[in-house]
Amino acid sequence: MFLRRVRHPEEHLPIHHPTNLIRDWGGGEGFRLSDALTGVAVFGATGSGKTSGPAKHLAYGYLANGFGGLVLCAKKEERRQWEEWARETGRTPDLIVVDETANWRFNFLDWEAARPGEGGGLTINIVALLDEVAGAIAGTTARHETGSTKFFQDALHHMNTNLVDLPIFAGLPVSLPLMRSIVSSAPLSFAEIESEEWQARSACHAILREADHATLLADPDTRSDFEECRNYWLVEYPALSEKTRSIIALSFSMLARPFITRPLKTIFSTDTNVTPEDAFEGRVILIDLPIQEFRLAGKIAQLAFKYCFQVSLLRRMQPLGGYLRPVFLWADEAQNFVSEFDSEYQAVARSAGGCTVYLTQNRESYKRVLGNDDAVDSLLGNLQCKFFCQNAGDTNQWAAKLLGEHYVSISGTNVSRGERGGQHAGISTHEQRRFFIEPSAFTTLKRGGYANACQVEAIVYNGGKQFQTPNGELLPYKLLTFNQ
Ligand SMILES: Nc1ncnc2c1ncn2[C@@H]1O[C@H](COP(=O)(O)OP(=O)(O)OP(=O)(O)O)[C@@H](O)[C@H]1O
Numbered sequence: 001m002f003l004r005r006v007r008h009p010e011e012h013l014p015i016h017h018p019t020n021l022i023r024d025w026g027g028g029e030g031f032r033l034s035d036a037l038t039g040v041a042v043f044g045a046t047g048s049g050k051t052s053g054p055a056k057h058l059a060y061g062y063l064a065n066g067f068g069g070l071v072l073c074a075k076k077e078e079r080r081q082w083e084e085w086a087r088e089t090g091r092t093p094d095l096i097v098v099d100e101t102a103n104w105r106f107n108f109l110d111w112e113a114a115r116p117g118e119g120g121g122l123t124i125n126i127v128a129l130l131d132e133v134a135g136a137i138a139g140t141t142a143r144h145e146t147g148s149t150k151f152f153q154d155a156l157h158h159m160n161t162n163l164v165d166l167p168i169f170a171g172l173p174v175s176l177p178l179m180r181s182i183v184s185s186a187p188l189s190f191a192e193i194e195s196e197e198w199q200a201r202s203a204c205h206a207i208l209r210e211a212d213h214a215t216l217l218a219d220p221d222t223r224s225d226f227e228e229c230r231n232y233w234l235v236e237y238p239a240l241s242e243k244t245r246s247i248i249a250l251s252f253s254m255l256a257r258p259f260i261t262r263p264l265k266t267i268f269s270t271d272t273n274v275t276p277e278d279a280f281e282g283r284v285i286l287i288d289l290p291i292q293e294f295r296l297a298g299k300i301a302q303l304a305f306k307y308c309f310q311v312s313l314l315r316r317m318q319p320l321g322g323y324l325r326p327v328f329l330w331a332d333e334a335q336n337f338v339s340e341f342d343s344e345y346q347a348v349a350r351s352a353g354g355c356t357v358y359l360t361q362n363r364e365s366y367k368r369v370l371g372n373d374d375a376v377d378s379l380l381g382n383l384q385c386k387f388f389c390q391n392a393g394d395t396n397q398w399a400a401k402l403l404g405e406h407y408v409s410i411s412g413t414n415v416s417r418g419e420r421g422g423q424h425a426g427i428s429t430h431e432q433r434r435f436f437i438e439p440s441a442f443t444t445l446k447r448g449g450y451a452n453a454c455q456v457e458a459i460v461y462n463g464g465k466q467f468q469t470p471n472g473e474l475l476p477y478k479l480l481t482f483n484q
Pocket residue numbers: 044045046047048049050051052053447448449450454484
């Protein structure tokens with residue numbers, strides 16, 4: 001069954017106009033492209049209907065309206081589910097599944113190096129990618145860290161910078177195997193630097209010599225930058241404490257390993273036949289390396305793809321006199337993929353056509369990864385439209401506060417004894433502040449399945465937008481029911 005686009009009065013609007021209706025919620029309400037562009041967060045307990053309710057509802061809308069996108073996968077079943085969603089919206093030809101077969105390949109270092117116009121930015125961009133993946137797998141982010149974790153992250157960042165720079169000075173293509181061989185053959189002591197045995201077998205030594213020759217006649221700035229880099233490998237690195245050195249070398253090795261070993265090596269370290277920019281042309285790229293199956297390797301690979309997608313979207317140019325094709329960044333079980341960069345990204349992505357959809361169980365699942373409430377608030381502040389499915393715990397309190405309060409009239413009767421012994425009865429009313437939706441109300445929303453006639457309920461909040469009820473009242477939320 002195809003999801004037919006309903007014709008609306010705005011049908012004459014140009015394609016991808018922000019006011020285009022993506023999903024009709026009846027009564028003049030609906031979800032528009034502008035709502036997709038300001039980001040979506042879905043919450044709900046395990047089995048509350050997040051995926052088969054709001055996620056499916058939005059995915060159909062996004063696909064039927066020609067969005068491109070990137071889908072990150074935590075679970076094995078996500079591929080089959082997107083294949084079905086693509087089929088039902090006539091988008092099968094646009095679906096690109098990156099999986100173990102390596103029919104689709106993305107060498108992100110070559111992709112970054114081949115980008116025209118920004119020679120000097122190469123090291124910065126590759127190091128930013130490595131930092132991003134390292135930060136996300138450490139489950140922390142640099143900015144909020146104090147003490148030793150921050151120290152090791154800085155030390156890793158510094159090493160990565162010199163690691164990417166060295167082959168560039170030598171005129172060699174930057175690749176992860178080459179970077180790994182530099183780290184694993186870097187000098188561990190000053191004595192080793194002098195040793196002929198080390199010099200004979202060390203890739204680090206050989207590339208330093210090549211870079212020395214290559215920059216001998218270069219302009220003074222390049223030469224002095226090279227000397228800084230050489231100083232790192234021959235003075236700073238051997239002087240690091242054993243502990244620091246082994247931690248940063250191990251961290252680099254963990255990052256690089258999935259890309260240069262089977263099964264992911266062919267996908268990420270050979271040639272390229274899919275890039276994030278394909279999403280801008282309307283492809284839907286699904287990374288079927290689910291964390292459930294590929295564990296850390298799947299996570300690292302998807303984080304790298306995600307980061308490349310995000311930076312390429314931020315570089316996207318607005319066409320003259322038209323609207324960019326919207327592209328979604330989609331993650332179910334998004335706690336596996338969030339990073340601090342996401343809030344920065346989504347804040348700017350809107351004007352480049354970026355539509356983020358993140359699903360997770362509760363606020364705590366983001367907090368465990370991002371480290372504190374400020375970082376969670378920053379992320380969720382940039383995902384304006386929120387769907388709350390059935391849930392328990394602190395997320396319900398937070399959701400109730402977010403939806404806000406109103407005054408309700410509370411009536412009561414009172415009986416008092418008069419001066420002459422008679423009784424006076426009266427009705428009194430007073431105003432009391434109450435949540436629009438009490439936290440407990442989220443616990444009883446329909447969770448789908450046959451017990452609920454395959455219906456999922458969710459309360460949608462859209463950044464303070466008012467929804468009209470059938471009796472004309474305006475409320476900052478709407479209760480939606482989805483058929484699974
Ligand atoms: N098409 C369907 N028809 C009937 N029941 C369904 C259908 N799809 C899912 N269900 C059931 O509905 C409930 C909600 O499922 P769903 O997968 O959408 O929840 P979820 O919130 O995404 O869960 P999880 O946290 O495990 O991802 C589950 O009990 C599931 O078995």
